[in-house]
Amino acid sequence: xLEFAEGNRASIVTVxxxxxxxxxxxxxxxxxxxxxxxxxxxxxxxxxxxxxxLIRCINHIEKHDAGRIVVDGIELSDRMTDVNGIRRxxxxxxxxxxxxxxxSVVENCMxxxxxxxxxxxxxxxxxxxxxxxxxxxxxxxxxxPGQLSGGQQQRVAIARALCMQPKIMLFDEPxxxxxxxxxxxxxxxxxxxxKDGMTMVCVTHEMGFAREIADRVVFMDRxxxxxxxxxxxxxxxxxxERARDFxxxxxx
Numbered sequence: 001x002l003e004f005a006e007g008n009r010a011s012i013v014t015v016x017x018x019x020x021x022x023x024x025x026x027x028x029x030x031x032x033x034x035x036x037x038x039x040x041x042x043x044x045x046x047x048x049x050x051x052x053x054l055i056r057c058i059n060h061i062e063k064h065d066a067g068r069i070v071v072d073g074i075e076l077s078d079r080m081t082d083v084n085g086i087r088r089x090x091x092x093x094x095x096x097x098x099x100x101x102x103x104s105v106v107e108n109c110m111x112x113x114x115x116x117x118x119x120x121x122x123x124x125x126x127x128x129x130x131x132x133x134x135x136x137x138x139x140x141x142x143x144x145p146g147q148l149s150g151g152q153q154q155r156v157a158i159a160r161a162l163c164m165q166p167k168i169m170l171f172d173e174p175x176x177x178x179x180x181x182x183x184x185x186x187x188x189x190x191x192x193x194x195k196d197g198m199t200m201v202c203v204t205h206e207m208g209f210a211r212e213i214a215d216r217v218v219f220m221d222r223x224x225x226x227x228x229x230x231x232x233x234x235x236x237x238x239x240x241e242r243a244r245d246f247x248x249x250x251x252x
Contacts, residue, residue, distance in 0.1 A: 012037050012168055012199055013058060018067035020053055020223075027053045028064070029223040035168070035201060040194050042210040042231075043203045045220035046246060051203040054220070055170045058201070059092050072167055088116060091161030092170045095177050097153040099145040099160070106132065106141040109160045117164065124163070131159040135189045151182030155189050162193075169193065171202040207250060211235060219243045 013035035020028040028050045035041055043051040056062040058069060060076050060083045069076040071086045099108050109128035113119040119127065132138040135155040145153050154174055161169060171190065175183040187209045194200065194213040204210060210217055210231060217234040219226050219242075227239050238244050 010037055011035060012072055013201070014068075014070040015054070015058070016068045018054070018057065018069065019065045020050075020057055020062060021065050027223050028057070031067070031223070031225055033218065033225065035199065037167075038197050038199055040199075040213050040215045041201045041218055042214040042216075043201065043218050043220060044205065044207070044210060044246075045226075049220040050223040051220050052172050053223075055092075055172055055201055055203060059087060059090050059170060061092075088164065089167045090170060091164060091166035091168070093154070093157050093161055093172065093174050095173045097145065097150070097157045097177075099153055099156060101145050104142050104144055105137070105148070105156050108145070108156060109163045112160070113163050127163055128159070131162045132156070134162070134192075135159045149182060150178045151185045154178065154182075154186045158186075158189055158193075168199040168201070171200065171204070173203050173205070175204070175206060205250065207235070207247075219246070221246075 011034045013033070015031055015033040018028050018031040019026065031050070031054060033054070043054065045051055053062060057064045058071060072089050074086055076083065076086065100111070103111065106125065106128050109132065110121070110124040113124045113127060114121060129138055129141060132141055135158055137152055137155045137159065140148060140152060145156070148156065174190065175186050178186060183206070187206060190202065191213055214231045216228055217231050218228040219234070219238070221242050226242055227234070234243070235247065238247060
């Protein structure tokens, strides 16, 4: 049976009663979340609230302890066939760029489509250049990651994820490792993806960015979802005192 979110749009991610523990510490406690096809969700909240853990569970980088996660019709389990199937459809961009230093920019982007999708070298190169152009970094295609700025490397990481033609993109604080002057170029790239209709879940502390791209803001604290609302409602009139305190600290 199809589940729906955002009106009549089918959900691509369903998280139900999710629990994740690290030893005696409960990082996620009974989390429920649905992401509709084409929806842009921003996860925000204080450090240690479970935001990054949640999206890492969605991609099965972290294994959950209880509850269920369904991504693109596949329920996550410990079977690697399911895990690999989901990872083919879910792109992820981390705080650190995780580029292969010994490969050129274009080779970083070509590798997964050739190994996982079975693209020929010619087709993978064509796709890589097209997506490097989309993130406005194609003129650096033959350079190596160490020759690029942090903002440029992060745009390459975004292009690399897009080369797999994912159905959903996960961003884990993609600007937190960048110098302030490089943040805008990466956020502008993600904004363009949002305008193109990409389904995305983004963990960020950039609240102006959240206002611009989010269909829904999900506020987390202490491993739970405290409230969720459209950006206008969340930033203008948050329902909970915890969210009001959080916004008071980060918005001046």
